[in-house]
Amino acid sequence: MLQLSRAQIEGLVTVDATSAEAVRDAYVAITDGRANLPPVGHLGFPQANGDCHIKYGHIAGDEVFAVKIAAGFYDNPAIGLPSSTGVVLVFSARTGQLEALLNDEGYLTDLRTGLGGAVASLALCRPEAREVLIVGSGTQAYWLARAFAALSDMRVSIWGRRPERAAALVARLGESGVTAAVAPDLEAACRRAEVIVTATPATEPLVRAAWVQPGCHITAIGADGPGKQELDTDLVAKADLCVADLLSQSLDHGEFAHARAAGLIAAADCTELGAVLSGRAKGRRRAEDITIADLTGVATQDIAMARCVLARAKGGNQP
């Protein structure tokens, strides 16, 4: 059994065209019938302010399948531990043998989420868009900025509720060779942005419908569970195109759940990202359209990352 630490995995897979292609294919697998995706498992630890999610699945044709166990224990920082942790197990899809234990501590989730945000945004924004605003200044904002820098020539601005954290993130990005600027005012930044990506744990809308200009594309990645919301419900309702990585998840507990609960959108109004990426469904139609992608996270992405790690660990370069 191959066993890799976070540092080893970081050395094998990062933001580049190969891993982006793996993530892109992971979305397409959902809509072309290749993905076997059982419901996400969940275990709550209310007394410890923690929870655990188990994401697993298989993409037809893949030689491996993956089980990701990710835990969030939100009081951990007080005792010097990270709040998020994770491990990915990779098994042979032909024999069931455990092939690898990826002790990535959540790195692969961060990576695939950042890549997914950029892949979705670049597929749905106007081709000439060059201004991306990232709303949020945490780990996910870092990986989004890295992904946009690797996959596009977008100019990156970052807004954070706490400006000093946004400034620290811009400095950290600079150390990684990525140029970004702090956006001091959220409304002004939204009005200027051609692409907005929200990556916060917000439970109340941050981005108002009135701030978003025609032609803007928004990708929301923060709302991954009940009670979370980053976009004005009116913004979702007025969008010309609503795209989700996995529609059932998005409508149940993602960003689109709120507009659906309010009766403003229905499943029939939405499209899945994989169908847009593969050309089975139409993406943006007009330059002035407002488009929204809601990404709640899907096991096919984890499988794709695990496959990338294994392929590179074995000396190849293919995902």
Place this chain on the structure above:
Amino acid sequence: MLQLSRAQIEGLVTVDATSAEAVRDAYVAITDGRANLPPVGHLGFPQANGDCHIKYGHIAGDEVFAVKIAAGFYDNPAIGLPSSTGVVLVFSARTGQLEALLNDEGYLTDLRTGLGGAVASLALCRPEAREVLIVGSGTQAYWLARAFAALSDMRVSIWGRRPERAAALVARLGESGVTAAVAPDLEAACRRAEVIVTATPATEPLVRAAWVQPGCHITAIGADGPGKQELDTDLVAKADLCVADLLSQSLDHGEFAHARAAGLIAAADCTELGAVLSGRAKGRRRAEDITIADLTGVATQDIAMARCVLARAKGGNQP
């Protein structure tokens, strides 16, 4: 992170009173409200004749929780690999950190299933019963015989569809210091048995209602998925007491599912094993009653085994 191989785990936990008590408590946890047991995850690989089950959960008060990933790939023996494989991950219930990887290759499942069969049988049979018939000659029959030998003074007989396999099992048990005899004829053996434990992959009933004498207790552990059946539906219907480890599982895809589908029993006719073990529900009432326990396997048992392993690895002796 602690990492233990099958051989190391075998050296830490085996059939004895301590592990039996842990298994007993695991059943009680289900019925006294301590167990948080999400639905079992399942992933099928029809083209490889394989499947994968993910069992996980937490027992309130436990410092750890466990995720067991068990795969069965039934064409493996043709390429020299075991058909069953498994790994148990143990996490802190206070911080979510991965504490241990138990690469037990299914050993803990075999052990807890054997112990569970003996614990259930001894709780429900007549106190003076001394003759146990094990139907089946595979790995599970071995561990059942070991468990009965460790926990009782029952005389063990073994019937197998292929007599040479039953004889080989009896020889193997002898090497482990356990005395057992081959039962050449299933009907005659059932008519004589005071306890019958079925541990086969049968998809058609093996044990007929007419063969089972008044006062007999039967524990069925083979039917752990749709399509499997070891006991005559009439036998289940005529039993005076039907007990399941987890009633929802048993009625859905365990031994009791067939009698329920035929309209012969209902959930209200059944009791859960933990309630009997803790005294909350009545077990056997009369010496002449026929009692049946159906064990489909529950994650609390896996948690209990993982807890035993960790406790002993850390130098203690408590489960």
